[in-house]
Every structure is written in structure tokens, then in C-alpha cells.
Amino acid sequence: MTKPIHITQNCQPLTTTQFKRYTHQNRMLVAVDCIIFGFDGTHLKLLLIKRGFEPQKGRWSLMGGFVTAEENIHQAAARILKQLTGLTDIYLQQLAAFGDPHRDPTERTVSVAYFSLIDINQYEEQISHDYSAEWFPLKKLPSLIFDHKEMIEMAKEKLRYKAAFHPVLFELLPEKFTIPQLQTLYEDVYNKILDKGNFSRKILSTGLLIRQKDKEKNGSKKGAFYYKLDKRKYQLKFNSFLNFIPNPEVQVK
Amino acid sequence: MTKPIHITQNCQPLTTTQFKRYTHQNRMLVAVDCIIFGFDGTHLKLLLIKRGFEPQKGRWSLMGGFVTAEENIHQAAARILKQLTGLTDIYLQQLAAFGDPHRDPTERTVSVAYFSLIDINQYEEQISHDYSAEWFPLKKLPSLIFDHKEMIEMAKEKLRYKAAFHPVLFELLPEKFTIPQLQTLYEDVYNKILDKGNFSRKILSTGLLIRQKDKEKNGSKKGAFYYKLDKRKYQLKFNSFLNFIPNPEVQVK
DNA sequence: TCAAAAGTGTTGTCCTTACACCCATGT
DNA sequence: ACATGGGTGTAAGGACAACACTTTTGA
Known part of the structure; x- marks a missing residue:
């Protein structure tokens, strides 16, 4: 079994006068994952997607994506949220950064979790098909990839904490x-x-x-x-x- | 003026059967910055260091460092905190991830800010010399590099919020x-x-x-x-x- | 003895809880 | 008419802010 190689460390650092880069440092992927809450009139629910790509294809997951070179983290979260729900101008708050070295076994990835509250009626049914998305009651969540369960637990606590005041x-x-x-x-x-x-x-x-x-x-x-x-x-x-x-x-x- | 190049994108992705990496994604540095609070009996203070390396050498800054390949983010923060204060088993809480594309002009760096509360008497005077560290009253902070001012503001709010309850x-x-x-x-x-x-x-x-x-x-x-x-x-x-x-x-x- | 800070007592006000009660209306 | 959930009234209890008062002791 081959171990993943930290490719970035093999790259030669640039050293122009103006723009030195930090040398000998480990670069990694940065992702966002969105915990999307909705309320159907009776129960609080979460919008999850069935992962359409490897690894862990076919398992349930939070909607996520990588932060690109041009955007900040919040923008990335808003983009991902829009991708799945079609919605903009949504309540969207940073929750925490998750960075266990092996949380994604594919490659070192730090994920910044965001939680958002949406009006479930505004949600576009259409899009959910493209992503095989589904609303799950909080008490009946499926098994989830990586550390997404942990993210959700933290989001629940945070929501309760915030909503109390x-x-x-x-x-x-x-x-x-x-x-x-x-x-x-x-x-x-x-x-x-x-x-x-x-x-x-x-x-x-x-x-x-x-x-x-x-x-x-x-x-x-x-x-x-x-x-x-x-x-x-x-x-x-x-x-x-x-x-x-x-x-x-x-x-x- | 040369623009910084995203070197990682020039690297060929590995594609062994077992360990595919994510292709076409942008890898970046992940750092931690520590907001270290102390109380001298009269005023709440922050421990800042005089930056000993480029860029922005000589300016005041939060103590920070890059997350290495083997450690998680919290461990990185604890390591950095120990480096500066000599202390372990300290109250240390994640604050937020800061990821503006240009927050560090050298290179795209996402920084996860942590705030910590220490007993100022336990702090080892010795170490402060190595880092040219100093305690500043919150009301008399010097000008700081990057977005460190913003991090500190957020930490102050968070501390007040938390300490109220x-x-x-x-x-x-x-x-x-x-x-x-x-x-x-x-x-x-x-x-x-x-x-x-x-x-x-x-x-x-x-x-x-x-x-x-x-x-x-x-x-x-x-x-x-x-x-x-x-x-x-x-x-x-x-x-x-x-x-x-x-x-x-x-x-x- | 007096000044200065630690600590205790007291009182009125406001907020909250628990629960009784009234209201409107579709069947 | 009556069952059902929406909405209001109310009294008891508790928490809290304000501030007066007592305690201790070094100078």
C-alpha cells in the first residue's frame, strides 16, 4: 500500500524579490461543509446529499466543496449553499474548522463547517434531484462520511445556544x-x-x-x-x- | 511585479488505485494564531510578539505558526502556545478561521485563530526575550500585521460573551x-x-x-x-x- | 480615632411561572 | 352545543439592583 505523498513539498519554492513564499511548509486542501437546517412545521431537519463521487461514493454527506484561489471562506460556503439550494442571502455562520490529519483519508483536508438556516419552502425541489439530496429529521440521521456527524452535533449545540438568547x-x-x-x-x-x-x-x-x-x-x-x-x-x-x-x-x- | 504562482497546481496529481488525491484543487497553507489573554491584577492584557522574520519583520503580531502534516489544528495551537509561554494544559478555544485570499500577501494562507487564557504569573519571563514578546493592555494595542486586529476584536467579543454566562x-x-x-x-x-x-x-x-x-x-x-x-x-x-x-x-x- | 476596603442586611421592583379562564369557530 | 386550540388574566415566588449598614485593622 502506497502512502499519499505530500506533493507540495517536492515543488521548488519561488523566491523573487517581491514575493517570497514560505518555504518548507505543508500546503493542504481547504474545504467548506454546510450544515443546512430547515423546519417543516413539525420537526427541525437537515439537508444531506448522497455523495456522487469517490471516495465514499453513495454515502450520505454534508454538502461541501473546496475553497478556490479567488474566494474567501465565507464566499465558498455561500457558493456551495447556493449550488444545492438555489438560495442567496441566507443566514450563514461559521461554525468551526475541523482539521484532523486523517479526517479525509484521501488527502489532508481542513474543512471549515458553516451552518445555515433556510426557509424549507423556498428550497428548490429541482436541485435536490441533481445531488440526490434529502431532508432528514435530526433524530433520524443516516450514517455519514468523515467527521460530518461531529460537525452536525456541534451545529446543533450552537444553534440551541444561540437561539436561547x-x-x-x-x-x-x-x-x-x-x-x-x-x-x-x-x-x-x-x-x-x-x-x-x-x-x-x-x-x-x-x-x-x-x-x-x-x-x-x-x-x-x-x-x-x-x-x-x-x-x-x-x-x-x-x-x-x-x-x-x-x-x-x-x-x- | 510578478504575481505569486500557485505552484501546487503545476504538480501532477498522484493516481494510484488506493490513494487518489483530489485533482485540480488549490492547496494552501494553514496556520494558527493565538490570542493570549492575561490579567495583571488591574487590566486585561494580550501577549504579542515582535515578528522576527519577513514579511513585515519588526512589526507586532499574534504568535502563530503553520499547521504541520502530522498534527491537528488544536495541537498546532497548543504547540505554538507552549513555544511562547512554556505552558501546557491551558484554556485554549478555537475562535474562527480567517481566509481572505490576500490576508497574507506572501501567499494564500488560511489562519485558524485560537484564544487562550493564562495566569500571567505562570508565564515564563525568559521566553519572552527570545520572541521579543510583550504584554499590551487591550486599550493600548500597537498596530498589527495582516488581519490580527480583527482576530483580536473577535476574541474580545467572544470572551465577553462567554464570561457573561x-x-x-x-x-x-x-x-x-x-x-x-x-x-x-x-x-x-x-x-x-x-x-x-x-x-x-x-x-x-x-x-x-x-x-x-x-x-x-x-x-x-x-x-x-x-x-x-x-x-x-x-x-x-x-x-x-x-x-x-x-x-x-x-x-x- | 479615623479612613478605607471587606463584607452583610434589607427593601422595593421587576420578571417569570403556573395555571385558570375566556374566545372564536368548524363540525 | 361542544370540542379544540388561540389567546388573556393573575397571583405567588424568586431574582436582582440599589444602597445602607457593620466589620476589621493599619496608620
Whole structure:
């Protein structure tokens, strides 16, 4: 069995006056992997693809790709996200860099994981076929390649942590939504039943929501008012501490 | 002026049966940079080095280094931290990956920033000479190379965010410390005067501290009791939400 | 004895929780 | 009419900020 060779070390370093390169250093691939969250009205889900190329062809995986020479890492993540979902201007946040020497057995690759929250209704069905993509409930994830499981675990923790204080979960909902829908989302994220009265007051007290004239009538006879985010206040208050969850017991490293 | 050439792309990819490498991809350097916090009893400080090599020789910089072929990123950060401080088993947390294509004009380098909290008294004076290292108060930082300023800003935010809920600032203090010393630390981190009565009660109510028999007598005539961390409870409660700061208004992206 | 910092007591306010209750409406 | 979920009222309890007060001791 041949060991992979670090080809870059065989290359002669350039040494022009202006642009010395660092010599004797090990160059490696840098990738991004996207943890894409969606909410179908009942459960939080992840969008995974069936890997169409070697190695590990046919196994489930996060959507990922290599960072190119011209782009920064965030741009790479946005590009990858668009490739799979067709969406731009999406909530997209860096999670962490994963760099175990053998995480990808093919070749040393450092992967920067990003997590994103999308409105599952906006997602283009079409594209999912090209990538054999599928939404999986968080509790029923398939076996995944490399360290993707670990990435997802970290993303879940981070989401819970963030959502306990910041109104980030709105990113998962359509433009118009009801408070009971929002509550279901929180309940699924924290796996915890919340008191509807207290929840509704807490959410409304943030002043982030604007009540609409119409109601959603599928969930109940009475119907629940639709709300929209007040985009301006949302931007403004995003970083303040809003304490959405009573006694959060999120564990984060 | 010659443009830097992406040498790796000129290399022929290996294609043995067992170990295909990814073809046509751009390989790059991966570095770590360490944001090292210390507390001198009055102010929070950062340990910076005067860069001893080109490019930008002689300018101030975070301590950093390249990730080698055999180690993971965290190990690289721990190695770099030990190189400069002589310390191991230090609080060391990944902050974020920085990957602007031109952040290091020499050559495309992705840097993973780590931040660490050390007891400034444990720091070995000796080593600082080899690296021309110096402690700078956060409010009087010198001009720094590359994007190091941005890394530091992010680290400050992260530290404030984390310390508002988790007892992480203890990492900056010696084994024995007094509550007024701890309060000074919090006050410097949040640039905010705290009520001593409320602060002391809040800290003690966590149950993390064990009172010692002896007192520190320099700060006052009466003297303040020394405390030690209850290591077991510290581990146990580290991730729960303890709310150290009234109305935190930390801004984090 | 007095100044200065450590530490304790006390009180009013605000927030939260738990849960009872009312509301609207499709069947 | 009644079941069902949406939404409001409310009282008890707890947490917390503000600040007055007591303690200790070196000079």
C-alpha cells in the first residue's frame, strides 16, 4: 500500500524579490461543509446529499466543496449553499474548522463547517434531484462520511445556544407565520414543552413581530393570527439578550 | 511585479488505485494564531510578539505558526502556545478561521485563530526575550500585521460573551485569589463598575469557590479572604448558565 | 480615632411561572 | 352545543439592583 505523498513539498519554492513564499511548509486542501437546517412545521431537519463521487461514493454527506484561489471562506460556503439550494442571502455562520490529519483519508483536508438556516419552502425541489439530496429529521440521521456527524452535533449545540438568547430561529420560518408555529419550532429545537401563554407574551414583548390582518385556519377553528418580522427591529435587536428559553441547559464546549 | 504562482497546481496529481488525491484543487497553507489573554491584577492584557522574520519583520503580531502534516489544528495551537509561554494544559478555544485570499500577501494562507487564557504569573519571563514578546493592555494595542486586529476584536467579543454566562475568567487568576480581585477582573473585561455586595453574593452563590483560612492584606487593612476554585464543581457547572453580568450588552455576530 | 476596603442586611421592583379562564369557530 | 386550540388574566415566588449598614485593622 502506497502512502499519499505530500506533493507540495517536492515543488521548488519561488523566491523573487517581491514575493517570497514560505518555504518548507505543508500546503493542504481547504474545504467548506454546510450544515443546512430547515423546519417543516413539525420537526427541525437537515439537508444531506448522497455523495456522487469517490471516495465514499453513495454515502450520505454534508454538502461541501473546496475553497478556490479567488474566494474567501465565507464566499465558498455561500457558493456551495447556493449550488444545492438555489438560495442567496441566507443566514450563514461559521461554525468551526475541523482539521484532523486523517479526517479525509484521501488527502489532508481542513474543512471549515458553516451552518445555515433556510426557509424549507423556498428550497428548490429541482436541485435536490441533481445531488440526490434529502431532508432528514435530526433524530433520524443516516450514517455519514468523515467527521460530518461531529460537525452536525456541534451545529446543533450552537444553534440551541444561540437561539436561547437571539431571535435566530425566525430564519427558518416563511415570511408569514403564527406564534403557535413558532412555538412548535422552539419546542422541537429544545425538546421541551413550553407554556403557550408565557411563550406568546415573551415573544411579543420583544417587539419584533407585526401582527397581520389575516389568520391561519388549518391548525384550529379559531385560527391564529399571522405575524411578520419587523426587519428593522430584528436587525437592531438581534444581538441583545432576549432569553427565549427558561432555564436553558445547553451544553457547549 | 510578478504575481505569486500557485505552484501546487503545476504538480501532477498522484493516481494510484488506493490513494487518489483530489485533482485540480488549490492547496494552501494553514496556520494558527493565538490570542493570549492575561490579567495583571488591574487590566486585561494580550501577549504579542515582535515578528522576527519577513514579511513585515519588526512589526507586532499574534504568535502563530503553520499547521504541520502530522498534527491537528488544536495541537498546532497548543504547540505554538507552549513555544511562547512554556505552558501546557491551558484554556485554549478555537475562535474562527480567517481566509481572505490576500490576508497574507506572501501567499494564500488560511489562519485558524485560537484564544487562550493564562495566569500571567505562570508565564515564563525568559521566553519572552527570545520572541521579543510583550504584554499590551487591550486599550493600548500597537498596530498589527495582516488581519490580527480583527482576530483580536473577535476574541474580545467572544470572551465577553462567554464570561457573561460561564465561569471562564477564573482561568486568568492564580490558584488563590480574592473576590475583590475577581471583581476587578470582571470590571475591566466589561468596562463597567459592579456593586461589590451583589457581585460577591452572585459569585459565592454558584458554589464554585472554597474559602481559605488566610487573607490577602495588601489591598486593604481588613484584608480579603483568599478563595480557591472547587475544581470538580467547576468542571460540572462550566456549561450551565450562571449570569455573571447584569444586563449584558455584548455584541456578537 | 479615623479612613478605607471587606463584607452583610434589607427593601422595593421587576420578571417569570403556573395555571385558570375566556374566545372564536368548524363540525 | 361542544370540542379544540388561540389567546388573556393573575397571583405567588424568586431574582436582582440599589444602597445602607457593620466589620476589621493599619496608620
